Amino acid sequence: MDGMHDLGGKQGFGTVRYTLNATAFHAPWEKRANALHSFAVKLGIYNMDEYRHAIERMEPRHYLSASYYERTLTSLATLCVEKGLIPREELEQRAHGIFPLATPSAPGRTNVATRERFQQGDRVRVRLDYVPGHVRMPGYIRGKTGVVVSESPAYPFPDAHAHSVEAVDEPTYDVRFRTEELWPNSADPALVHVGVFQSYLERVE
Amino acid sequence: MPDQDPPQPAVASVEQRVDALQGALDARGLDPAKAVEEFTHLADEQWAPRNGARVVAKAWTDPDFRQRLLANGRDAVAELGLTMPKHHRHLVVLENTPTLQNVICCTLCSCTAFTIIGLPPDWYKDLEYRSRVVRQSRTVLKEMGLDLPAEVEIRVWDTTADTRYMVLPVQPPETLGWPEERLAEIVTRDGMIGVARL
Numbered sequence: 213m214d215g216m217h218d219l220g221g222k223q224g225f226g227t228v229r230y231t232l233n234a235t236a237f238h239a240p241w242e243k244r245a246n247a248l249h250s251f252a253v254k255l256g257i258y259n260m261d262e263y264r265h266a267i268e269r270m271e272p273r274h275y276l277s278a279s280y281y282e283r284t285l286t287s288l289a290t291l292c293v294e295k296g297l298i299p300r301e302e303l304e305q306r307a308h309g310i311f312p313l314a315t316p317s318a319p320g321r322t323n324v325a326t327r328e329r330f331q332q333g334d335r336v337r338v339r340l341d342y343v344p345g346h347v348r349m350p351g352y353i354r355g356k357t358g359v360v361v362s363e364s365p366a367y368p369f370p371d372a373h374a375h376s377v378e379a380v381d382e383p384t385y386d387v388r389f390r391t392e393e394l395w396p397n398s399a400d401p402a403l404v405h406v407g408v409f410q411s412y413l414e415r416v417e
Numbered sequence: 418m419p420d421q422d423p424p425q426p427a428v429a430s431v432e433q434r435v436d437a438l439q440g441a442l443d444a445r446g447l448d449p450a451k452a453v454e455e456f457t458h459l460a461d462e463q464w465a466p467r468n469g470a471r472v473v474a475k476a477w478t479d480p481d482f483r484q485r486l487l488a489n490g491r492d493a494v495a496e497l498g499l500t501m502p503k504h505h506r507h508l509v510v511l512e513n514t515p516t517l518q519n520v521i522c523c524t525l526c527s528c529t530a531f532t533i534i535g536l537p538p539d540w541y542k543d544l545e546y547r548s549r550v551v552r553q554s555r556t557v558l559k560e561m562g563l564d565l566p567a568e569v570e571i572r573v574w575d576t577t578a579d580t581r582y583m584v585l586p587v588q589p590p591e592t593l594g595w596p597e598e599r600l601a602e603i604v605t606r607d608g609m610i611g612v613a614r615l
Contacts, residue, residue, distance in 0.1 A: 219548040220524030220575060228545045230561045232607070234538035236460070241435045247456030248438055248449055255447065260504055260579075264526055280527065280542040282431050289438055298441045306437035309429030348577045350524050352551065364580045365506045384578040386509070391552060400555040402571040407578035 213318065213344055214351055216272035221352040221395060242281035249288045258291045261374035265346035266290045269314035290314040318344035320375025323382055324411035330385055334360045335416040338387075338408060346374035349412045352394055357416055358387040361405065369409065382410040466535040466606035468499050469583055473609065474600035476510075477588045486510050490583070494533060501532050507580040508533070511572070511611070518569050519584045520558065520611035522550045523576040530581035534609040541610065551575060561612050584611040 219225075237243050252258060258266075266287035270278065278286065290313040292298045303311045321343060330336060338353045348370045364384045372379030384407040391399035429437070442449040472494055476483040486493035490508030491501060501508060508530060511519035523529070527542040540546055550557045554571045558564075565571065574582045586608040592600060607613040 217525055219544060221552045222548040223552075225545045225548045227560050228540050228549070228557060229543060230540045230612075234540055236536035236538060238539065241432045243457055243460060244435050244439065244453050245431075246460070247453040248435070248442065250456055251442075251447075251449060251452035254452075267526065276544070279431075280539075285431060285434055285438070289434065292438070292441070297445070298438075302441055303434075303437050304426075304429070306440050307429035307433045309427050309433060310425075311429055311434055311437065348525065350575060350577060352524075362509075364578065367504075367506060367579050370578075384580060386580075391554075395552055399552045400571075402554045402573055404551050405572060405574045407576070407580050409578065 213268060213347065214342070215268040216270075216275045217268045218351045220350045221399075237281075242279075245281045245285040245288070249284050252288055252292070257295060257297060259368075259373060261346055261368065261370045262291060263287050264370075265317065265374040266294075266314045268346065269317060271312075271315055274312055286312065286314060317375065320345040320377040321371050322377050322379040323369050323372070327382065327410045327413070328415060329410075330360045330363070330413065330415070332360055332362060336360055336385070336387060336408075336413045337416050338412055339414050341412065343371060345371060347371050347412075348407075348409060350406065353387075353389060353406055353408070356389055356394055358389040358406075361386040361388050364407065367409075369411065371409075371411070384409050385413060387413070460536060464531050464536050466604070466609065467601065468494075468497075468532065469530075469534040469606070469609045470601040470604035471497055471597075472499070472510075472533065472583075473585060473604045474597045476585055477600055478597050483585075486585070487512060490581075499533060501530065501581065504579050505530065505532075505581045509574075509580055509582050510585050511574065511582055512585045513587045513611070513614075515587060516569055517572065518558075518563075518565055518611060518614070519572050519574060519582075520550060520554060521574045521576060521582045521584060522546065524548070524551055525575075525577055528576040528579075528581070529610075530583050533581075534583050535606050538606070558612060563613055583609050585609075586615045589615050 267283045293300045337357045366381035369379040387408045439449045490510045529537045
């Protein structure tokens, strides 16, 4: 989905709030939220693709205003409710207030039938796919051309794995793009490497 | 005049929401308190940048290890007793040179090799870093205190799959010949993310 989470290249954000030795956590509840999420994955309540997708499905204004660990918490709660483990009413009763959850999911998809194997040095284009469900293709590479640098081991296909759709594992390709092609005349010159699933790519002859 | 809406209940605070979830899991006999305790131990004691620092120091002092590390990061860090979650099937180690700076990020969420380089710092997960570092890398690095000479090429690595990355910084010349343990002490998490040079 073309969600609010897909931030790469979005303009208007200010200076990174960088400090030396910055910490991961700032309040005890954040560590608990992360711990409960890890626990849920360990128990097999959901997988990491379902987790990421439930964050992406947060209402955009909620996504932007929530801290990182509030997003974790929202995904965890959404999936516990959707999987039938905890009714929403119980969560709200226990929380003594409204418990905002993510919006419902659209259907997933399986691997692209015409995907092919690439070699180092192959020129590839990211397919012009508009996927309603989970997808790990950042919008800034859609339709763009790059060069294959290497192949990864096979991973569960996220577009299927987040939706309990049958699919086979497939590799990602480390594809090298130039920022001058991603954002012509509007980026600092650099190379950007993205791990792109095989199903998202087509060969450029 | 339309009827006035009845008063709406307020959104619960994040603490109340975490309490609610933990309480609901506890009521189902899943023992979330123990899970929180275990996670806290791992986050505070185990998932620390000193793991990656050991890897870097060994790569600086042992050329054979460096080759193995660059060829297969996951297997090489396992030699040092370091593990990664099952779903991180691949660790790619990115070697900086005097004319190349690698930088890692995750524009879609905030993925990192947290068991090796430590849990990601707040700024890595913020909207600013995620949106800007792929498009304005040189500017962002400069704002963060790393003003790279024009001849240094920048490569940004967007962690969009479950492959994980870490940067192998350039060894400062004045540290040549130091023992591994001492070298490990100068390696920082931000150096392994690629937003700082050592």
